[in-house]
Amino acid sequence: MQDLLRRYGTGLTLIMCLLVAFWLLMLVIVPNITLFEQSFRPYLPVSEVGGPRDTYSLGNYAKVFEGHITTSLLGFEFEFPVRVRTFLLTIWYSMVVAGLCLMLAYPLAYYMAKIVNPRSLPTLILLLFIPLWVSEVLRAFAWWIILAFKGPLNALLLAVGLIDDPIRWTNMGYTGVMIGLIYTYVLFMLFPIYNAIQSLDTNQIEAAEDLGAPWWKIHWRIVIPHAKPGIASGSVMVFMLSAGSLLVPSILGSTTSQWFTQTINETFNDALDWNTASAYAFLLLILCTLFVTVAMVLFRVKLSDIAK
Amino acid sequence: MSAGIDLENVCCDFGSFRAVDHANVSIKPGEFFSFLGPSGCGKTTILRMISGFIEPTQGVIRIGGKDMRGQRPNQRPTALIFQNLALFPLMPVWENISFGLEMRGVSKTERRAKAEELLRLVDLPGAGDKMVSQLSGGQKQRVAIARALAVEPQVMLLDEPLSALDLKLRQHMRAELRAIQKRTGVTFIYITHDQGEALAMSDRVGVMSHGRIQQIADPREIYNNPVNGFVASFVGENNIFSGEVQTSAAGMASFSTPHGSFRARLGDIGGHKVAKLYVRPEHTVISATAGAENAIAATVGDVSFEGNFITVHATSDSGAHLTSEIRNDGSATVPEKGARVFMSFDAARASILQDANERA
Ligand SMILES: Nc1ncnc2c1ncn2[C@@H]1O[C@H](COP(=O)(O)OP(=O)(O)OP(=O)(O)O)[C@@H](O)[C@H]1O
Ligand SMILES: [Mg+2]
Numbered sequence: 166m167q168d169l170l171r172r173y174g175t176g177l178t179l180i181m182c183l184l185v186a187f188w189l190l191m192l193v194i195v196p197n198i199t200l201f202e203q204s205f206r207p208y209l210p211v212s213e214v215g216g217p218r219d220t221y222s223l224g225n226y227a228k229v230f231e232g233h234i235t236t237s238l239l240g241f242e243f244e245f246p247v248r249v250r251t252f253l254l255t256i257w258y259s260m261v262v263a264g265l266c267l268m269l270a271y272p273l274a275y276y277m278a279k280i281v282n283p284r285s286l287p288t289l290i291l292l293l294f295i296p297l298w299v300s301e302v303l304r305a306f307a308w309w310i311i312l313a314f315k316g317p318l319n320a321l322l323l324a325v326g327l328i329d330d331p332i333r334w335t336n337m338g339y340t341g342v343m344i345g346l347i348y349t350y351v352l353f354m355l356f357p358i359y360n361a362i363q364s365l366d367t368n369q370i371e372a373a374e375d376l377g378a379p380w381w382k383i384h385w386r387i388v389i390p391h392a393k394p395g396i397a398s399g400s401v402m403v404f405m406l407s408a409g410s411l412l413v414p415s416i417l418g419s420t421t422s423q424w425f426t427q428t429i430n431e432t433f434n435d436a437l438d439w440n441t442a443s444a445y446a447f448l449l450l451i452l453c454t455l456f457v458t459v460a461m462v463l464f465r466v467k468l469s470d471i472a473k
Numbered sequence: 474m475s476a477g478i479d480l481e482n483v484c485c486d487f488g489s490f491r492a493v494d495h496a497n498v499s500i501k502p503g504e505f506f507s508f509l510g511p512s513g514c515g516k517t518t519i520l521r522m523i524s525g526f527i528e529p530t531q532g533v534i535r536i537g538g539k540d541m542r543g544q545r546p547n548q549r550p551t552a553l554i555f556q557n558l559a560l561f562p563l564m565p566v567w568e569n570i571s572f573g574l575e576m577r578g579v580s581k582t583e584r585r586a587k588a589e590e591l592l593r594l595v596d597l598p599g600a601g602d603k604m605v606s607q608l609s610g611g612q613k614q615r616v617a618i619a620r621a622l623a624v625e626p627q628v629m630l631l632d633e634p635l636s637a638l639d640l641k642l643r644q645h646m647r648a649e650l651r652a653i654q655k656r657t658g659v660t661f662i663y664i665t666h667d668q669g670e671a672l673a674m675s676d677r678v679g680v681m682s683h684g685r686i687q688q689i690a691d692p693r694e695i696y697n698n699p700v701n702g703f704v705a706s707f708v709g710e711n712n713i714f715s716g717e718v719q720t721s722a723a724g725m726a727s728f729s730t731p732h733g734s735f736r737a738r739l740g741d742i743g744g745h746k747v748a749k750l751y752v753r754p755e756h757t758v759i760s761a762t763a764g765a766e767n768a769i770a771a772t773v774g775d776v777s778f779e780g781n782f783i784t785v786h787a788t789s790d791s792g793a794h795l796t797s798e799i800r801n802d803g804s805a806t807v808p809e810k811g812a813r814v815f816m817s818f819d820a821a822r823a824s825i826l827q828d829a830n831e832r833a
Contacts, residue, residue, distance in 0.1 A: 368559035375524060375546045375553045376573035376624055386572075390563045 204443035225444035248428055252449070255425040256456060258339050259407040262346045263400045266354040269347070270399065274358035275388065279367060293352060301349060305416040308345050309335065312417070341417035342424065346407045353406060354399035361395025362388060397466040401457050408453050425449055475502045475660045476537030476550060476627035478523060483532035485518050485684075492518045494684040496532070500662065500677075502627075505654050507663045509671040510681030511707065516664045517556065519681075520630050523662065524553040537627060547576075552621035556632040558613055560605045566592070566616055567601030573624035591619040595653065611642045618653065628660045635670065647674055668708045672696065680704045700741065702828045705751040712757055712795050712818075714750040718742070718825060728825055732791040735767045737823035745827065752823040754798040759785060759805070759814050768817040771795060773808045783807055787816060 169178050205221040213219065229252065233244040277289060296304060311318050312334035319331040335341040365388060373383045389396070414424035429449065432442035461468070478500040485493040493515045500506045508516045521527045523534060525546035534541045541549060552573075561569050568575070570591055571584035579587070585601070592598050595615035600608070608616065614634060621629055631650075635643045651674050654661045665671050671678045672692040679689045680703075688700045699705035706713070716730030718739065726739040728750055735750060742748045763770070771787040778801075785797045785808060795816050799805050808814050 366557070366559060368555045368557055369561060371526060371546070372553070372555060372559040372561075373572070373576075375526075375551070376620070377547045377576040378572075379547065379576075382576060386575075387561060 200439075200443040201447060203440050204447055206440055208438045208440045225441045226448060228441055229445065229448060248425075248445075251423045251428055252425045252452070254339070254423070255408055255449075256453070258343065259346075259404050262343060262350065262407045263354070263404040265343070265347055266351045266403045267358075267396060267400060269351055270354040270358055271392075271396070274355055274362055274392075274395075275384075277359050278362035278365075279370065293355070296348075297352065301412055302416070304349065305345050305413050308341070308348060309416055312341055312344065335417060336419045336421075338419060339422045341419060342414050342422050345413040345417040346410060349410070349413055350403045350406050353402045357395040357399040357402070358392055359395075361392040365391045393464075393466065397461065397464065401461075404457065405453060408449065475658055477502045477504075477660065478628060478662070479533075479535040479538075480519075480523075481533045481535075483519075483522065483529045483534060485515070485522060485527060486530045492684050493522070493529075496686050498679055498686060498689055500660060502537075502660055503658050505651065505661045505663065505674060505676045507665060507671040507675040507678045508681055509665055509668060509678050509708070511666055514681045515684040516666075516681060517632055518684075520553065520632050520662065520664055523628070524551045524630055525549045550627040551630055552624055552626035552628075553630045554617050554621050554632060554634050556634075556636070558617040558634070560613060560617060560620070562605050564605075565601065566597075566603050566605065566608070569605065569616055570601075570619045570623050572620065577624075587623060588619075591623055594622070594656070595619045596649070610638050611646060614638065614646060615649075618650070622653075622657065622659075626659060628662065629654075631661065631663045633664050633666070635665075636667075643670070650674065672708070680707060682707070699751070699824070699826065702749050702751060702826045705824070705826060710754050710796065711751045712754065712793075714793065716748070716750060717746050718748060725820060726825055732769060732789055732793045735823065736820040737767075737825050738821060740824050740826040742825065742827045748825050748827055750823055750825050752818045754784070754796045755782075755800075756822040757795065757797040757816055757818050759787075759797050759799070759808055759816055761814065763815045764817045766817075767820060767823070768815045769793070769795065771814055771816050773810055773812045773814055776807065776810060787814065789816070 169181075173181070204225055205223070206219055207222070207224060209216070209219060229248040230246045232247045234247045234250070235242055236245045236250055237243075277286060281289060299307075310316055313319075314331055314333055318334065319328070322328045323331065334344075369387055369391075370383055373387045374380075378386065409426060410424070411426040411430055414422065414427055415430075418424065418427070425445070426449070429442050429445045432438050432445060436442075478498075480496045480498045483493060483496040484491060496519060498506075508519060510516055518527065522529050523536070523541075525541065525544055525548070528542070536550060546553075561572065564572070567585060567588035570588040571579070574584045574587060588601055589598070592600055595618055597612060597615050597619075600612065600616075605613065605616070617634065634650075635646050638646060647670060650661075650663075663671070663674065672695070675692060677689060677691050678695050680687045680695060682703050688695060688704045690698075695704065695708055699708065702713075705711055714728075714730040714732055714735070716728050716735075719727045719729050719734070721727075721739050724739055725736060728735050728737055728748075730750065737750050737752075740748075759773075760768075769789045769791075771789040774786040774788055776786070777784045780801070782801050783799045785799060787795050787797070789795060797816060799807060
């Protein structure tokens with residue numbers, strides 16, 4: 166703050182602070198508070214808004230438990246609320262996406278931080294970033310094309326002889342969504358881990374090796390514990406972004422994949438029931454945050470570690 | 474158990490740059506051997522080749538008589554103490570120390586006991602549960618030594634481990650290291666750019682410059698009989714005169730310089746005539762009258778009092794700058810600034826040497 170004042174003078178600093186405050190207040194806080202308030206009120210015809218039936222209740226939140234379908238798990242068949250099912254699957258597959266991103270990103274991050282010649286690192290980072298210059302929509306469509314029934318992936322696999330018949334990738338449950346989400350968010354896993362590993366003193370890796378550690382123990386005892394904050398923040402980011410993604414599930418989803426954000430979107434834009442939709446949105450936000458908090462406690466990660 | 478180490482014609486190239494050039498040295502089991510040299514002369518590179526992090530471009534490294542080519546650091550009977558110690562900050566002290574044992578599958582109770590035993594050896598009993606960040610510099614140092622000793626190495630490699638400590642602690646740790654080495658009998662290879670450290674601790678010293686080992690000898694020999702000008706001036710102070718050898722006989726030569734003609738011991742100057750004469754300040758004596766030989770008329774400049782000795786700076790009539798060290802024991806009179814004196818030295822205490830041993 167002192168620094169800012171010295172550099173830009175009182176007037177300019179004041180204007181900047183006011184603009185930031187305006188942005189925070191009008192574009193973030195106020196809309197969220199409005200939606201939050203709406204989520205407790207029933208969806209009513211315009212004439213009845215503010216009338217005697219317009220009272221606060223948790224009715225909208227309770228709606229996630231409505232509408233049962235038959236599901237089967239481990240061979241048992243039972244009735245289950247459809248939206249809760251969607252919600253649980255969203256959480257589960259977001260976790261799988263985070264896990265797969267971790268498995269892809271960790272070796273690459275280690276390679277970038279400790280093995281690759283520092284001179285070729287900028288090129289490598291550039292190559293990783295180029296896809297980010299293309300809009301998310303286009304990237305999702307690109308994958309839609311790649312995964313198409315008569316698309317290049319099937320053509321390649323057929324040519325190599327790995328498969329005999331083309332596969333309907335985008336119609337296999339959540340496969341397409343997984344691929345799209347991993348592709349879209351893997352860099353959010355890569356860079357925190359890369360930063361964490363880069364700050365590890367190479368002498369520590371060498372000391373461990375000198376003391377007789379095989380390579381996997383060096384990772385298990387030295388590199389991964391050091392990179393834990395990076396792994397945690399990458400996982401939280403990928404998980405939250407995946408669970409909140411609407412675009413990828415809409416484009417790459419199959420007939421049997423439903424993402425909770427799609428449920429919210431349908432309630433907003435098809436049913437035009439903003440009150441219930443707001444309730445669902447806050448439910449997603451609150452439960453995901455809760456989930457992440459519990460996971461952090463379980464893995465003994467502190468919030469301050471992630472902030473680093 | 475300790476093992477000897479032999480380096481035969483070991484070279485190490487980084488691209489076109491030769492960091493270590495034909496190193497030949499044979500270190501005996503249980504010896505305390507130091508590599509001494511200025512920054513960037515290739516000391517760390519030699520150590521990293523012995524521990525296996527770098528393969529020599531040429532030559533053979535043997536540990537306990539066994540050729541080490543292709544052996545990874547985790548397969549060699551060496552333990553390296555890094556220049557920055559490289560302790561593991563996320564583990565408590567005892568886990569640091571027992572890390573090597575953990576890698577060898579030793580049970581936890583046994584590891585804990587061994588860690589306590591080593592902590593007693595390095596004089597840090599009861600510090601096992603502390604975190605590394607809670608230790609002082611000297612304590613970290615000892616933990617690093619204990620961690621390396623835990624794997625019972627046959628050779629300990631130490632890369633300037635004391636450079637980060639303050640003077641008092643450094644002197645204390647020198648004695649400590651030496652004592653630990655005596656107690657364990659392990660071969661120590663010690664790296665330093667501090668000549669006092671190398672001379673005080675080692676059985677033998679290898680002085681290095683620009684990737685080449687210039688001289689290998691015990692500390693006295695290094696100091697009293699340096700083989701060339703580099704060793705003479707890196708290890709201790711000198712008064713230096715450039716000149717030409719005139720006549721020589723029985724290891725002594727007469728040497729003519731712009732400051733007069735002197736007699737001194739003739740070192741190996743490889744048939745050249747042009748060389749330099751080196752004499753230590755403590756062998757340069759001050760007197761009121763000129764002696765028989767090797768005397769230079771001079772005017773006393775600054776006189777600085779250093780406690781146990783007094784340094785006298787003087788300028789000869791021919792313009793050479795000379796220093797003399799006088800022991801502060803009351804036996805010699807200390808000249809005043811501006812006094813006219815004669816500086817002289819014993820021919821047996823002065824050497825005629827080449828600059829350094831450069832390979833053609
Ligand atoms: N990986 C490397 N690639 C290229 N050159 C290197 C590499 N490692 C060392 N060098 C060069 O080799 C020379 C010797 O380095 P080394 O680290 O052995 O010096 P040192 O004697 O240990 O010095 P110091 O006392 O400063 O630690 C230096 O000139 C250095 O620049
Ligand atoms: Mg070094």
